[in-house]
Amino acid sequence: MNPHQPWKFTCKTCGDHALTVTRIWTILAGPVSERWQEWGPLEGDHHWHYEFKEKVEEKPDDDVETGDYGDFQEDDSDSEPEEYEIFESENNPESDEFYVNCANCDREIEFGWSQPNRGGRIFPAECSDFIPGKYWPEPRYLESWKQKHWLR
Numbered sequence: 013m014n015p016h017q018p019w020k021f022t023c024k025t026c027g028d029h030a031l032t033v034t035r036i037w038t039i040l041a042g043p044v045s046e047r048w049q050e051w052g053p054l055e056g057d058h059h060w061h062y063e064f065k066e067k068v069e070e071k072p073d074d075d076v077e078t079g080d081y082g083d084f085q086e087d088d089s090d091s092e093p094e095e096y097e098i099f100e101s102e103n104n105p106e107s108d109e110f111y112v113n114c115a116n117c118d119r120e121i122e123f124g125w126s127q128p129n130r131g132g133r134i135f136p137a138e139c140s141d142f143i144p145g146k147y148w149p150e151p152r153y154l155e156s157w158k159q160k161h162w163l164r
């Protein structure tokens with residue numbers, strides 16, 4: 013057993029072994045809100061770190077009459093993820109969204125937290141060391157876990 017990776021995840025769809033943690037948050041800037049995401053690998057100790065961040069692009073509304081929107085358009089032609097940098101914002105942590113996905117095929121994996129209120133470390137349900145009843149579910153999975161009797 014690799015001491016740096018005491019658990020094992022094997023994606024049942026693609027067979028990959030790596031997991032990605034993503035956080036999405038919204039910044040309210042006057043009438044405009046921006047969504048940003050940052051993501052990075054889940055590590056062997058169930059901590060994770062973010063390696064990239066980028067703005068989540070909303071699909072432009074085709075019905076909008078084409079006028080002079082030049083003042084409102086930013087140059088978003090660079091869609092490559094940027095190197096992670098500290099980004100400070102005033103936001104409400106409770107509105108943050110967290111996702112765990114297969115690093116290869118992007119399949120969403122349910123996960124829980126080692127402490128209440130999204131505290132501590134992340135424990136994906138498909139990791140080999142996942143123990144039902146031990147973790148606090150990500151709120152999005154509360155109903156699903158209730159049905160599976162995975163709640164503490």
Ligand SMILES: [Zn+2]
Pocket residue numbers: 023024025026027028114115116117118119
């Ligand atoms: Zn996969």
